[in-house]
Amino acid sequence: MLPVENQVPASTSGSVGLLSVSFKRLCTGAVLLPLVGLLTCFITANIFQPDDIHETHCRVYNIIPSISAITGVSPQRYLWRICVAFHIGPRVLIAFVYYAHYHSLIMQRPQSERHQLLKHLRFCFWLSMIEIGTLCGVTYVSNRENYPLHEKIFIGFMISSLTYMLALVRLIRASQPDMTPKEFNSYQIKKGLFAISIVSTVGLIVFFLKHRLLCHDMAFSWFALCEYIVASCNMAYHFTVILDFPSEHVMVGKCGLLLSSDSRAGDKLPTIHQKKE
Numbered sequence: 182m183l184p185v186e187n188q189v190p191a192s193t194s195g196s197v198g199l200l201s202v203s204f205k206r207l208c209t210g211a212v213l214l215p216l217v218g219l220l221t222c223f224i225t226a227n228i229f230q231p232d233d234i235h236e237t238h239c240r241v242y243n244i245i246p247s248i249s250a251i252t253g254v255s256p257q258r259y260l261w262r263i264c265v266a267f268h269i270g271p272r273v274l275i276a277f278v279y280y281a282h283y284h285s286l287i288m289q290r291p292q293s294e295r296h297q298l299l300k301h302l303r304f305c306f307w308l309s310m311i312e313i314g315t316l317c318g319v320t321y322v323s324n325r326e327n328y329p330l331h332e333k334i335f336i337g338f339m340i341s342s343l344t345y346m347l348a349l350v351r352l353i354r355a356s357q358p359d360m361t362p363k364e365f366n367s368y369q370i371k372k373g374l375f376a377i378s379i380v381s382t383v384g385l386i387v388f389f390l391k392h393r394l395l396c397h398d399m400a401f402s403w404f405a406l407c408e409y410i411v412a413s414c415n416m417a418y419h420f421t422v423i424l425d426f427p428s429e430h431v432m433v434g435k436c437g438l439l440l441s442s443d444s445r446a447g448d449k450l451p452t453i454h455q456k457k458e
Contacts, residue, residue, distance in 0.1 A: 218264030
C-alpha cells in the first residue's frame with residue numbers, strides 16, 4: 182500500500198491539499214506490478230501448463246516460452262491484465278510529468294532553440310502515449326485469441342518503445358547540456374538500456390525468422406530470451422523516473438493535480454497544473 186502524507190509540502194502553501202503521495206513510491210509500485218506479474222505468470226505457467234506454453238508454430242524443441250505464451254494461458258492472462266491495468270494510470274501520469282518538466286527546461290533555453298526542442302518534446306510525449314496504447318493492445322488482445330492482430334500490435338509496441346527511448350535520450354542531451362552528476366547518471370543508464378534493447382531486438386528478429394522460416398531447434402527459445410531482455414530493459418528504462426524525480430510528490434487539492442518537491446531551499450519543480458493567482 183502506498184504511503185500517504187497528510188501535510189502539503191511548503192512549495193504549495195496557500196492551496197488546500199487533500200492528498201499527497203510520494204511520486205517515487207508511486208512509480209516504484211507502477212513498475213513492480215508488471216514485473217511481479219510477469220514472474221508469477223512465468224513460474225506458474227511452467228509448473229502447471231508446460232505443454233501449452235512450449236507449443237510453437239513449427240513444433241520444434243523449445244525450453245523458454247515467450248511472454249505472449251505465458252500471459253496468454255488461463256488463469257495467468259487475468260493476472261497479467263490486472264497488473265497492466267493498474268500500471269497504465271501511473272504511466273500516463275509519468276508522461277505528463279516528463280512533458281511538464283522538460284517544457285520548463287526548454288523555456289530556459291535561448292529563444293532560437295525553443296521551437297525545435299518543443300517539437301521534439303511533443304514527439305516524445307506522443308510516442309509515450311502510443312507505447313502505452315500498444316502495451317494495452319498486446320495485453321488485452323491475446324495471441325491465442327487473435328494472433329495476426331496481436332503480432333501487428335506487438336510490432337507497433339516495439340517500434341514506439343525503442344523510438345521513444347532514443348528520442349528521450351536525445352531530448353535530455355539537447356535540453357540539459359549542463360547536467361548534475363545525478364542527472365548525468367540517469368542519462369547514462371538510459372543510454373545503456375537503449376543500447377542493450379537495440380542489440381536484443383536485432384537478436385529477437387533474427388531468431389524469429391530462423392524459427393518461422395527455417396524451423397531451427399531452440400530458435401524460438403533464443404527469441405524468447407531476447408524478448409525477456411527487451412522487456413526488462415523497457416521496465417528498467419521507465420524505472421529511471423525515480424532518479425529524475427527522487428523527492429517529488431503528486432498532490433490533489435483545490436488547485437488540481439500537481440507535482441511538487443519536499444520543502445528544500447532552492448528547489449524549483451514542474452507542475453502539471455499551477456494555481457492561478
